Amino acid sequence: MPTPLDALTTLLHEKAKGAIKGTAKLVVTGEGSVVLSQDGAVQSDAETDVTLRASEAVFRAILDGTQNPITAVMTGKLKVDGNQMRALKVSEVLTA
Numbered sequence: 001m002p003t004p005l006d007a008l009t010t011l012l013h014e015k016a017k018g019a020i021k022g023t024a025k026l027v028v029t030g031e032g033s034v035v036l037s038q039d040g041a042v043q044s045d046a047e048t049d050v051t052l053r054a055s056e057a058v059f060r061a062i063l064d065g066t067q068n069p070i071t072a073v074m075t076g077k078l079k080v081d082g083n084q085m086r087a088l089k090v091s092e093v094l095t096a
Contacts, residue, residue: 004056005031005043011063012041015093022083023048024090029055036090050082052090062094069094
């Protein structure tokens with residue numbers, strides 16, 4: 001039975017492939033983390049250029065377009081650590 005993290009990794013793999021410069025980590029509260037790079041998405045807790053932290057529900061809402069990532073940051077639903085410009089690029093990939 002795939003976990004929510006497995007589903008997120010699969011969904012993000014093609015979106016991230018070739019679209020991410022550097023690395024970004026999405027930390028899903030209570031589930032684990034997915035690292036995005038130009039090679040795609042893998043479940044990992046490796047060091048990255050930027051880290052985005054949120055619940056699975058927030059990441060899903062960002063991915064399906066019902067949650068604006070900038071608004072999520074401003075309202076505290078999405079936390080960003082590291083390179084802010086990289087975070088903006090990651091949000092573009094997530095919402096594409």
